[in-house]
Amino acid sequence: xxxxxxxxxxxxxxxxxxxxxxxxxxxxxxxxxxxxxxxxxxxxxxxxxxxxxxxxxxxxxxxxxxxxxxxxxxxxxxxxxxxxxxxxxxxxxxxxxxxxxxxxxxxxxxxxxxxxxxxxxxxxxxxxxxxxxxxxxxxxxxxxxxxxxxxxxxxxxxxxxxxxxxxxxxxxxxxxxxxxxxxxxxxxxxxxxxxxxxxxxxxxxxxxxxx
Amino acid sequence: xxxxxxxxxxxxxxxxxxxxxxxxxxxxxxxxxxxxxxxxxxxxxxxxxxxxxxxxxxxxxxxxxxxxxxxxxxxxxxxxxxxxxxxxxxxxxxxxxxxxxxxxxxxxxxxxxxxxxxxxxxxxxxxxxxxxxxxxxxxxxxxxxxxxxxxxxxxxxxxxxxxxxxxxxxxxxxxxxxxxxxxxxxxxxxxxxxxxxxxxxxxxxxxxxxx
DNA sequence: GTCTATACTTCGATAGAC
DNA sequence: GTCTATCGAAGTATAGAC
Numbered sequence: 001x002x003x004x005x006x007x008x009x010x011x012x013x014x015x016x017x018x019x020x021x022x023x024x025x026x027x028x029x030x031x032x033x034x035x036x037x038x039x040x041x042x043x044x045x046x047x048x049x050x051x052x053x054x055x056x057x058x059x060x061x062x063x064x065x066x067x068x069x070x071x072x073x074x075x076x077x078x079x080x081x082x083x084x085x086x087x088x089x090x091x092x093x094x095x096x097x098x099x100x101x102x103x104x105x106x107x108x109x110x111x112x113x114x115x116x117x118x119x120x121x122x123x124x125x126x127x128x129x130x131x132x133x134x135x136x137x138x139x140x141x142x143x144x145x146x147x148x149x150x151x152x153x154x155x156x157x158x159x160x161x162x163x164x165x166x167x168x169x170x171x172x173x174x175x176x177x178x179x180x181x182x183x184x185x186x187x188x189x190x191x192x193x194x195x196x197x198x199x200x201x202x203x204x205x206x207x208x209x210x211x
Numbered sequence: 212x213x214x215x216x217x218x219x220x221x222x223x224x225x226x227x228x229x230x231x232x233x234x235x236x237x238x239x240x241x242x243x244x245x246x247x248x249x250x251x252x253x254x255x256x257x258x259x260x261x262x263x264x265x266x267x268x269x270x271x272x273x274x275x276x277x278x279x280x281x282x283x284x285x286x287x288x289x290x291x292x293x294x295x296x297x298x299x300x301x302x303x304x305x306x307x308x309x310x311x312x313x314x315x316x317x318x319x320x321x322x323x324x325x326x327x328x329x330x331x332x333x334x335x336x337x338x339x340x341x342x343x344x345x346x347x348x349x350x351x352x353x354x355x356x357x358x359x360x361x362x363x364x365x366x367x368x369x370x371x372x373x374x375x376x377x378x379x380x381x382x383x384x385x386x387x388x389x390x391x392x393x394x395x396x397x398x399x400x401x402x403x404x405x406x407x408x409x410x411x412x413x414x415x416x417x418x419x420x421x422x
Numbered sequence: 423g424t425c426t427a428t429a430c431t432t433c434g435a436t437a438g439a440c
Numbered sequence: 441g442t443c444t445a446t447c448g449a450a451g452t453a454t455a456g457a458c
Contacts, residue, residue, distance in 0.1 A: 008441085024321065026238030030434065040443055045435065047441095103321040110235065110314040110321070112379035118387055125389040150392055151374075151403045158373035163365045168323035176329055178336040181361055192362045196411040219423085241452065251425055256453065258423095425458080432451080440443080 009047045011037040016058050021100035024107045025055055025115055055115055059108070060123045062101060066094055067126035074130045080138030084201065085194045087131060088156060092190045095164050102165035128153045135201070144201040156197055163189050220258045222248040227269050232311035235318045236266055236326055263326060270319070271331045273312060277305055278337035285341045291349030295412065296405045298342060299367060303401045306375050313376035339364045346412070355412040367408055374400050 015037035019028045030051055034041040048054040073086045095101050113121065132149035139146055163186075170181035226248035230239045241262055245252040259265035284297045306312050319327065327335070343360035350357055374397075381392035 021321070022323070024235050024237060024318070026235060029432090031432095040441095041434095042436080042444085043442065051434070103323075106317045106321040107235070109373065109377050109380060110232070110317040112233070112314075113383050116380075116383075121384055121387060122389055125384055128392065129390055148395065148399070148403060151395070151400060154374045154377075154400075155370045155404070155407055158369040159366045162320065162369035162373065163362075166320050166365075169320060169327075172324050172327075173332055173336055176332060178333055179340055181339065184359065184362070188359070189362060189365075192359060193366070196366055199410050199413070200407040202410070240450090242450095251423095252452095253426085253454080254424065262452070423458105425456100427455090427457105429454080430452090432449105434447105434449085436447080437445090438443100439445105440441105 008037075008039055008043060012039060012044055012047060012054070013058055013061065016054055017062075017098065017100035017104070020055060020058065020107075021103035025051075025111070028055075052115060056117055056120050059104070059116065060120045062098065062104070063120065063123035063127065065098075066091070066101075067123065067130065069094065070127060070130045074134050080134060080141060080143045081198060081201070083134045084138070084156070084197050087134065088160060088193050088197060089190055091157060091160055092164065092186060095160070096186065102161045105161060106165055131156065138201065142203065145203045147201060152201065155200065156193070159193055159196075160190070219248075219250055219254060223250060223255055223258060223265070224269055224272065227265055228273075228309070228311035228315070231266060231269065231318075232314035236262075236322070239266075266326055267328055267331050270315070270327065271334045273309065273315070274331065274334035274338065276309075277302070277312075278334065278341065280305065281338060281341040285345050291345060291352060291354045292409060292412070294345045295349070295367070295408050298345065299371060299404050299408060300401055302368060302371055303375065303397060306371070307397070313372045316372060317376055342367070349412065353414065356414045358412065363412065366411065367404070370407075371401070371404055 012033065015033050016028075018036060019033045023029070028051070030044060031041055033054075034044055037044075044054065048057060069090050070087065073083055073090060076083070078086070108116065116124070128150060131153040135144065135147065135149040135152045138144035139149070167182075167186075174180055174182040223244065226244050227239075229247060230244045234240070239262070241255055242252055244265075245255055248255075255265065259268060280301050281298065284294055284301060287294070289297070324332065339361060342364040346355065346358065346360040346363045349355035350360070378393075378397075385391055385393040
């Protein structure tokens, strides 16, 4: 097996992730991706058919990665509440490892999925499907209150995505002394979200003075 | 006062909101904005100096609008928990009225605030500042548990933004029969978020089996 | 204030040698 | 598999008449 064959495609994908995250699909420049990957621009068109094909390959790889890790958590035999904690932590960890993920996902939602083909959408859909399954399992077992599992998925993921993606803009606001938004660590926020999720999903009513 | 003078700039801003929301800053085409606003392209450069100036004017107007409505809520004499409910509902309503808002905000976060000048950032910062003030007030009054007010801001807003912005991509997933993500109404989600916020912020511990 | 015409630039993509 | 050179299409912005 000629092992080193994928060195070039892999470097291109890594460079593309950074470029697409920073500039979006329309703003990304194939020239820049080539420079960042230290390959010739023509090599990109040799390995991938077009800018769009490259983009789709990248997204499918990323979604598959998240889906695989989520599947491990979902199929484990831990209590539902713990699976939620693990899911939040996994997602935050994934973002630390692949810093390009949040920006790309934010952009793709804003783009209305314009660049996604059915194959990529299928890889993407595994994520809400698995999260919803974890939540539903907890509801069925009586551990969680009766929530819409899809709603729960958005409630858990969106803040993590948004908060971690927003670090640069928060830093700018902080540097301009408009407001101090940069004193907490990513891990602080993960813990906050785990606590929030626990309370939001818990079956028992929190306060009695609700009325 | 020559009142009708702003007809053209206003139409341009409205058209720009749609175009920037759909395509992002890099993907937006000044030609298309001109066509959508039914003005000549040169008029855009006459009223606004450049594509970037147009974009900034638009964002500043939008942020100011949200800030003003938020200020009304914050300065009212309602209980803190009710202010949170109103904030979530107001934000969702704002998005219904100005459908371009969520996509633009998602994109701008992903862009790391690349197109924002200090003036626009100042208008933007009013929003987290006011939300944090509402939360802090509730904490001080003993109505809320001791949460980081900035974290709370992200926990409340991000899901609404993300869910409403994600409607088109969810519809595509539903249409391809990959998963049914389109059965709920926006208002269902608002109520889910209000319930979630109430539980997440409530001072009393929900369950006793937390251990 | 409004329009036409166009200068200037950038970018995606390919041809073709090695 | 890798490189150089370049084509052709868009796109931002402006000049200048009305």
